[in-house]
Amino acid sequence: MSTNARARRSLAPYESIPMQDVLTRTARRLPDKTAVIDGDRTFTFRELEDLSDKFAAALAASGISKGDRIGLLSPNCVEFVIAFYGIAKTGAIATTINSGYREREIAHQLNNSEAETLIVHQVLAGMADAARPMVDGLKHTISITSDASDASSFWGMIENAPSSMPSVQIDPKEDLVALPYSSGTTGLSKGVMLTHHNLTSNLKQLVGHPDEGASVTEDDVLLVHLPLFHIYGLEVLMNGCIGVGATQVMMGRFDIEEFLQLLSNHKVTVLFTVPPVGLGLTQYPGVANYDLSSLKLGFFGAAPLSADMQSRIQDVLGFPIIQGYGMTETSPITNFDFMEPEFARLGSIGPAVSDTEEKVVDVETGTTEVPRGEPGELMVRGPQVMKGYYNNAEATAETLTEDGWIHTGDIVKMDEDGYVYVLDRKKELIKYKGFQVPPAELEGILLEHPGIADAAVIGKLDEESGEIPKAFVVRAANADVSDADVMGFVRSKVATFKQIREVEFIDAIPKNASGKILRRILIDQERGEG
DSSP: OOTTOOOOOOOOOOOOOOTHHHHHHHHHHSTTSEEEEETTEEEEHHHHHHHHHHHHHHHHHTTOOTTOEEEEEOOSSHHHHHHHHHHHHTTOEEEEEOTTOOHHHHHHHHHHHTOSEEEEEGGGHHHHHHHGGGOSSOOEEEEEOSOOOSTTSHHHHHHTOOSOOOOOOOOTTTSEEEOOEEOTTSSSOEEEEEEHHHHHHHHHHHHSOGGGSOSOOTTOEEEEOSOTTSHIIIIIIIIHHHHHTOEEEEOOSOOHHHHHHHHHHTTOOEEEEOHHHHHHHHHOGGGGGSOOTTOOEEEEOSSOOOHHHHHHHHHHHOSOEEEEEEOGGGSSEEEEOOSSTTTOOTTOOBSBOTTOEEEEEOTTTSOSBOOTTSOEEEEEESTTSOSEETTOHHHHHHHBOTTSOEEEEEEEEEOTTSOEEEEEESSOOEEETTEEEOHHHHHHHHTTSTTEEEEEEEEEEETTTEEEEEEEEEEOTTOOOOHHHHHHHHHTTSOGGGOOOEEEEOSOOOBOTTOOBOHHHHHHHHTTOO
16 A cells, blocks of 8 residues: 555444434433534424424324335435434335436335335425326325424424333344435436435444544534435435535525525634536636535535636635545445545545445446546445335346445446546436436437437536536427427426436437347547547
8 A cells, every 4th residue: 555545444333224223313412412413493402303203103193104205305404313313213215216206206206115105395285296197006195394383384384293201122233214215327216225224324434533633523514515305415415414414405406605694793713515517616716705614514415526626616615625425225324535635536436434345346337347547337235325225126236246246337446455446337327517418319309209200318417517518409390399398398397406408319329139229329529439
């Protein structure tokens, strides 16, 4: 190992506890410390514990039992936190739904997860109502409003909760606590089965190294601007803060002025964010008008940063910027770099977190390890790796090996010291501002248009967004379809991050003999490599 590298020590053994015990322990240790700031509302850890107890009791009284799936559709707010831990305390499973989803996407997740209950924030009630006719098994809807007078609403249920808590036996290594949805390496979104042990183990891997300087502690304040429905926001921010006793400041829809104001007003100490936000900060002249002196570290994930961009963001903000890496399927963190300059490596996601094995294998077979420094697919094994995809044995078998290794679908290189650099993606998912966009889903929608005979979608490189979805379209005979028609058609059916941003009309879509779209040909042509 070179002199400017550092090995991560083991944190084993990993205690096998229910996820809700993380909150209970912090509430006992720091009962009166502020846990959540949500606009003009503040909540202590004791209050989070008490409110989630009451919500769990109310859920159990309404018939919710261990193993039930409950949809959670809400922007960032304290109710999300209370709901998640309340669900866990009943032994039920939270399936967190993207708050930007349109009705067909909401319906797909509710149907696929077999959820019978949906908790929905009032600001998203219209979209949930539009999805309702497409959902088969949904029996109950719990509305998050500020009014507790309706006994069936979120706060009404808490107000009228029975005093007895449900008695539930949890097997942390087997029982699920969360069912977020991910496109994985292929196709439509799938339910990622995360156990209590997956999340508590990853939490320890994230915050178990206070000596490294990158770990969050109870003295920290974090701005939660990343969505809580996403595993990054859910685990790294929400659960991370609760695990160590840090304070989380909620932020809804992103606005750079409000973002900077919150950072300054609440003296945020660690910034967890994504590359598009970092890029925006380097281009926004107003950054200098805000006091960001309390910030000591920036942690970037969800999409790779080049060494040049990482350095540029660091220079503008004036504090160390490190990169991390993970997937929904790994709870999510598998790698992060060191904040100490002597150990950090620009452009790298760092080495694996503690007690996590990694190897780089050839892209063709996915079985042969390649020499250090050579590109290949990253594979990971550790206590944070998912149990599998919900009701999808085929996708599970494609992604997880029998001995516990997960295919990430990302092409990387690993140096002699185990530091990893993300180069490309084997999987064809598009990463738009850190969100996964499955090309096959958009292609299916495009083919619903009567004026489109065939279509393919790829990710086009874009400095601000990482990649944008670009459609290659073959017009139907005698059809007069414009690029605006194509983009508008898709816009009406999908969340904002999935929208087609560019259209090119071509004579034929390249396919192999079995009819599979050869997206790599289109990608190479787009990048001038064909």
